[in-house]
Amino acid sequence: MADTPQQLIDKAQGALDAARQALEAAQASPLADAAHGQGPTVISELSGSASWTEIGLSSGSVVVAPVRTEAGLWAILEVWSDFRDAFTPQDMKLIGRVAQALAKKTPAA
Numbered sequence: 001m002a003d004t005p006q007q008l009i010d011k012a013q014g015a016l017d018a019a020r021q022a023l024e025a026a027q028a029s030p031l032a033d034a035a036h037g038q039g040p041t042v043i044s045e046l047s048g049s050a051s052w053t054e055i056g057l058s059s060g061s062v063v064v065a066p067v068r069t070e071a072g073l074w075a076i077l078e079v080w081s082d083f084r085d086a087f088t089p090q091d092m093k094l095i096g097r098v099a100q101a102l103a104k105k106t107p108a109a
Helices: 006-025 032-035 050-054 090-105
Strands: 041-043 062-067 072-081
Touching: 032 062, 032 072, 041 072, 072 090
Parallel strands: none
Antiparallel strands: 041 062, 062 072
């Protein structure tokens, strides 16, 4: 039997609420935060961070760097380690340079 107009409205509202929640979660994610940055970001200790656990890493450390072209954000370079405090300032420089090199090799759109 076909849904009533109110049932259709309720289903649409439920789908809209779910989409809003997914968008809010994506905007509050660590990778979204990194995407807004201009250079590499290091997180030295991931244990105890629910937001990183949600994307698959519960311990160690990570460096994330946005790859920006003339057209805007193209990718995010991530380097993960099983060890906390694994990345040195020299590592950060290198990862930043790799992200810049990737930005030059990608299409500008």
